[in-house]
Amino acid sequence: MKILIAGGFGAGKTTMVGSVSEITPLSTEEVMTEASMGVDDLGGVEDKTTTTVALDFGRITVNERVVLYLFGTPGQGRFWFMWDELADGALGAVVLADTRRLDTCFPSVDFFENRDVPFVVAVNRFDGAYPHTLEAVRDAIDVGEEVPVMMTDARDRESSKRVLLTLVDHVMRRRSPALST
Numbered sequence: 001m002k003i004l005i006a007g008g009f010g011a012g013k014t015t016m017v018g019s020v021s022e023i024t025p026l027s028t029e030e031v032m033t034e035a036s037m038g039v040d041d042l043g044g045v046e047d048k049t050t051t052t053v054a055l056d057f058g059r060i061t062v063n064e065r066v067v068l069y070l071f072g073t074p075g076q077g078r079f080w081f082m083w084d085e086l087a088d089g090a091l092g093a094v095v096l097a098d099t100r101r102l103d104t105c106f107p108s109v110d111f112f113e114n115r116d117v118p119f120v121v122a123v124n125r126f127d128g129a130y131p132h133t134l135e136a137v138r139d140a141i142d143v144g145e146e147v148p149v150m151m152t153d154a155r156d157r158e159s160s161k162r163v164l165l166t167l168v169d170h171v172m173r174r175r176s177p178a179l180s181t
Contacts, residue, residue, distance in 0.1 A: 002069050002089050007096030008104020009075035012124040012154035014056050016096065017072045020160040021058025055086060068164055083111060092118040092171045094163055099123060099132050102140055109141055118171045122152040122163045
């Protein structure tokens, strides 16, 4: 099953793929150069020195019948042209939200809503971020009650696994409404 890990620049996509993957993840992280100055918004992530320029890829086996192939999307708008290709055949998506810069997850939410791709919102915990309630985040990003919104720590394998299992459950319930009773 193909799963996308999306969100804004610096939201933790590469970190999540790396924390949960049972294989050494493929990562296209590159050092940021002067060419990105004035193009990439570093507000709230001023210490960030690398960026994903294509995708991240990892894999996790849930059981003998279910294997998740994880594709981390690039976060900057200049790389969004790749999202349609990455989304082709995806079962669903995780939208990582950073409450220090919540507006950076809006394009991901819009992308999946417009293509009717099931998704969950995972609020990544960052040191120094003001703690918001999940309902406040849900209201701010304007997603309905049917979209799971949860806290996560993308650095933590178990936390990342919970997000992925919530997504799989969400997808199954959307496909088979009888499961939600």
